[in-house]
Amino acid sequence: MNQALRVSDVTFTYPESETPALKDVSFDLPEGTFALITGATGAGKSTLLRAMNGLVPHFTGGEWSGRVLVQGRDTLEHAPRALADVVAYVPQDPSASFVVDVVEDELAYAMENLGSTQAVMRRRVEETLDLLDVEHLRARSVRSLSGGERQRVAIAAALTAGARVLLLDEPTSQLDPQGAEDVLAALQRLVHDHGLTVMIAEHRLERVAGFVDIALGCVSGRVEVGEVRAILEWTGAGPPVHRLGHTLGWSPLPLTVREARRSAAASGIILDDDDRAAFPRAGEVVLSTTHPLTASYGARVALEGIELDLRAGEIVALMGRNGAGKTTLLRCLCGLHAPDLGEVNAPGGEPEPGANVALCPQMPDNVLFKETVAQEVQVTLDARRIETNGPPRARSRRRAEDVLRELGLLDLAAAHPRDLSAGQRLLVAVAAIAATGAPVLLLDEPTRGLDPESKSRLSAMLRAYVREGRVVVFATHDVELVASLAGRVVMLAGGRVIADGRPEDVIGDSAVFAPQTARVFGPRWLTPERVAEAMSS
Amino acid sequence: MNVHPAAWVVWTLCGGLVALATTNPFYLILVFAAAWVVHAAHRHPGPGIRSFGIFASFGLLTIATRTALVFFGPVSRGSVVAAMLEGARLAVMLVVYGTFNSVSDPWRLLRLAPRRFHEPALASVLALSIAPRMIDAGVRVREAQRLRGIHAGRLRNMPALAVPVLSTGMEEAVTLAESMDARGHGRGRRSRYRSDPWNVPSWLTVVAGTIPLAYVAAMVWTGSPLTMPAYPLGWPEVSLGAVAALIALALPALVPPADPIEPA
Numbered sequence: 014m015n016q017a018l019r020v021s022d023v024t025f026t027y028p029e030s031e032t033p034a035l036k037d038v039s040f041d042l043p044e045g046t047f048a049l050i051t052g053a054t055g056a057g058k059s060t061l062l063r064a065m066n067g068l069v070p071h072f073t074g075g076e077w078s079g080r081v082l083v084q085g086r087d088t089l090e091h092a093p094r095a096l097a098d099v100v101a102y103v104p105q106d107p108s109a110s111f112v113v114d115v116v117e118d119e120l121a122y123a124m125e126n127l128g129s130t131q132a133v134m135r136r137r138v139e140e141t142l143d144l145l146d147v148e149h150l151r152a153r154s155v156r157s158l159s160g161g162e163r164q165r166v167a168i169a170a171a172l173t174a175g176a177r178v179l180l181l182d183e184p185t186s187q188l189d190p191q192g193a194e195d196v197l198a199a200l201q202r203l204v205h206d207h208g209l210t211v212m213i214a215e216h217r218l219e220r221v222a223g224f225v226d227i228a229l230g231c232v233s234g235r236v237e238v239g240e241v242r243a244i245l246e247w248t249g250a251g252p253p254v255h256r257l258g259h260t261l262g263w264s265p266l267p268l269t270v271r272e273a274r275r276s277a278a279a280s281g282i283i284l285d286d287d288d289r290a291a292f293p294r295a296g297e298v299v300l301s302t303t304h305p306l307t308a309s310y311g312a313r314v315a316l317e318g319i320e321l322d323l324r325a326g327e328i329v330a331l332m333g334r335n336g337a338g339k340t341t342l343l344r345c346l347c348g349l350h351a352p353d354l355g356e357v358n359a360p361g362g363e364p365e366p367g368a369n370v371a372l373c374p375q376m377p378d379n380v381l382f383k384e385t386v387a388q389e390v391q392v393t394l395d396a397r398r399i400e401t402n403g404p405p406r407a408r409s410r411r412r413a414e415d416v417l418r419e420l421g422l423l424d425l426a427a428a429h430p431r432d433l434s435a436g437q438r439l440l441v442a443v444a445a446i447a448a449t450g451a452p453v454l455l456l457d458e459p460t461r462g463l464d465p466e467s468k469s470r471l472s473a474m475l476r477a478y479v480r481e482g483r484v485v486v487f488a489t490h491d492v493e494l495v496a497s498l499a500g501r502v503v504m505l506a507g508g509r510v511i512a513d514g515r516p517e518d519v520i521g522d523s524a525v526f527a528p529q530t531a532r533v534f535g536p537r538w539l540t541p542e543r544v545a546e547a548m549s550s
Numbered sequence: 551m552n553v554h555p556a557a558w559v560v561w562t563l564c565g566g567l568v569a570l571a572t573t574n575p576f577y578l579i580l581v582f583a584a585a586w587v588v589h590a591a592h593r594h595p596g597p598g599i600r601s602f603g604i605f606a607s608f609g610l611l612t613i614a615t616r617t618a619l620v621f622f623g624p625v626s627r628g629s630v631v632a633a634m635l636e637g638a639r640l641a642v643m644l645v646v647y648g649t650f651n652s653v654s655d656p657w658r659l660l661r662l663a664p665r666r667f668h669e670p671a672l673a674s675v676l677a678l679s680i681a682p683r684m685i686d687a688g689v690r691v692r693e694a695q696r697l698r699g700i701h702a703g704r705l706r707n708m709p710a711l712a713v714p715v716l717s718t719g720m721e722e723a724v725t726l727a728e729s730m731d732a733r734g735h736g737r738g739r740r741s742r743y744r745s746d747p748w749n750v751p752s753w754l755t756v757v758a759g760t761i762p763l764a765y766v767a768a769m770v771w772t773g774s775p776l777t778m779p780a781y782p783l784g785w786p787e788v789s790l791g792a793v794a795a796l797i798a799l800a801l802p803a804l805v806p807p808a809d810p811i812e813p814a
Contacts, residue, residue: 072728097734109722110729114655121743126734128741138743156686174733349693367699378721379687379694382713392710396699431717446698 017210023079052231054436101176107167123174160187161335219252257541296324306355333505339488371451377442393448436462496528496539554752564759584799591803592653605648609641632780751805758801765795
């Protein structure tokens with residue numbers, strides 16, 4: 014079989030860095046492989062991907078040794094543009110990679126560069142618009158698209174040129190579960206039926222584990238290639254069913270819900286599913302909306318008839334497909350977007366951004382501006398003058414340290430935020446926003462690009478945050494995070510609340526949103542940890 | 551109907567040169583009005599949508615700065631008026647450029663550049679697209695900082711606005727350059743997905759630019775007054791011919807706007 018990628022003895026060090034980002038990496042990928050790149054935040058996944066089409070080292074500089082052959086072409090001898098007909102790349106944040114303004118033209122852009130004929134371009138553009146289900150967006154400006162729509166368009170734009178190797182850096186991080194499933198299924202079809210080779214970096218293993226053939230594990234620059242199960246064992250992270258298998262001692266460890274169900278049936282475990290507990294609504298109301306809340310952008314109605322109350326100590330997950338109105342609702346709750354009808358009652362009156370309501374936006378880079386991570390938190394504390402007693406600066410410095418420690422950022426306190434990986438920057442932004450200590454903390458997709466380890470740190474920090482009678486609301490597509498963290502789920506569809514209650518009731522038996530463990534053991538069992546608890550008692 | 555991007559370039563250059571040639575407030579107002587009318591008729595929702603307003607504010611800033619400088623020297627009514635009008639001249643040029651940004655897509659222009667001029671054309675298009683990208687980034691960052699209680703409007707909080715805008719701007723520029731290269735930009739002969747036909751509206755736009763420029767050039771040639779008499783201060787002469795020629799600059803507003811790109 015032809016090798017799509019041959020990588021031999023690649024070691025690469027970024028300029029101004031001492032430790033290599035890739036160490037003695039060697040592997041071959043045959044054509045028609047769907048490969049998963051997995052590893053902790055900042056372990057070198059993006060570097061590995063970018064080395065496959067020559068962006069590393071052509072655009073980065075740095076020290077390089079070894080050889081990468083893409084479809085037989087050496088990346089050192091060929092600039093990325095000379096490889097554009099064989100390999101395509103979608104970066105982590107696609108919005109900065111869009112070149113042209115209109116979606117349809119963006120899809121044609123790479124083909125124009127390759128000099129394809131108009132007839133070929135028309136056909137390919139139409140096919141790809143359908144394949145990724147973005148036909149309805151064809152005339153839109155790329156800048157007007159939502160995060161999930163941008164990701165679909167970016168993948169479509171990478172596909173049109175007919176490259177045989179696709180490199181995707183967290184391509185579904187902003188897609189809702191169903192959308193991600195569709196995109197991955199489309200990619201799998203290209204791999205199976207057309208022999209494309211796809212390399213995909215992804216943290217949410219529950220989404221991809223069932224689709225991929227092979228895995229590349231990254232641990233601080235070293236890369237191991239092998240069977241998915243073995244690599245997950247090596248990197249020490251796996252989808253929830255993998256953890257479930259661990260706790261229940263199943264062998265082999267399941268990778269998909271289907272495998273887990275088989276193991277569960279074989280081991281004869283049946284968990285009691287009789288759970289009629291009422292939804293406990295304790296705590297005083299911290300924030301509420303009065304009169305059904307309605308909001309719009311121009312002629313487009315984004316929210317309609319929302320009635321919501323948030324109570325002290327609640328962690329609320331806001332879910333719904335792309336474009337359901339999650340971000341708009343968050344913007345209304347913190348007073349950034351004025352509703353057409355109804356009003357928001359925050360503690361002490363109207364919502365005042367940064368004072369009684371704080372929001373961590375989708376793009377964390379918009380927040381960061383200081384030289385070090387520690388200053389980034391400090392500047393919020395100074396702005397809020399949270400100091401009450403004791404010498405103000407010293408006290409707030411201690412608070413800054415506390416916030417950083419909770420998120421596991423203390424080691425990075427002196428680092429420059431821009432030198433961190435995307436996931437780490439996100440955590441820094443959360444730390445900087447949480448330092449406001451606002452009674453209502455809103456987060457818009459706070460786990461994009463986060464490895465499981467950082468995710469559990471973030472969860473712990475948010476749990477501690479609400480213990481002081483505060484409220485956390487987070488919009489997310491990450492069902493496993495909701496299962497482990499949220500006490501309440503508000504589901505939006507078409508700008509309306511369609512469900513509001515305990516996660517067990519709202520997502521436990523959902524065909525789209527149910528977490529993996531619930532698919533194995535029933536709606537009440539949302540996480541492997543809960544199952545383990547029940548088994549031990 | 552799509553006006554050919556090259557026609558917009560001609561119109562913009564003509565409008566800019568006309569503004570450069572005069573300090574007569576009536577003429578400057580006419581050029582400004584023409585730019586505004588054209589912007590209102592043709593702006594398309596894209597990255598450049600806010601650029602007219604932004605460049606107009608830059609313009610006001612220019613007038614204020616130019617006028618303030620006068621007060622460092624001997625002040626007379628004439629010198630103040632002259633300085634204001636010189637500032638206004640620059641301001642109107644900025645506004646014409648802002649209109650260009652809001653009605654035309656620089657990337658469509660890049661496609662037209664002959665291969666030989668590809669690199670300089672690319673550099674200028676990247677430069678052109680920086681302003682709208684920075685404006686977008688500015689809005690986002692301002693909001694994000696407000697959410698942690700930092701009001702970017704205050705002077706001492708300027709770094710909170712400027713640093714993320716500049717650094718994300720730089721990062722985005724690098725990502726864009728990478729993305730263009732990785733997608734084969736500049737590797738050889740390009741083809742076109744959409745053809746940009748040169749049509750009647752394009753001719754009209756070119757003519758709308760050249761008429762006032764030719765008229766003003768003729769006035770310069772014949773020595774007809776185009777400036778404001780400042781020493782001593784007096785009323786500027788206004789010729790009906792010039793007024794008619796300058797009104798022609800607004801002609802592209804009559805062209806039905808391009809096929810709409812759906813807004814958000």
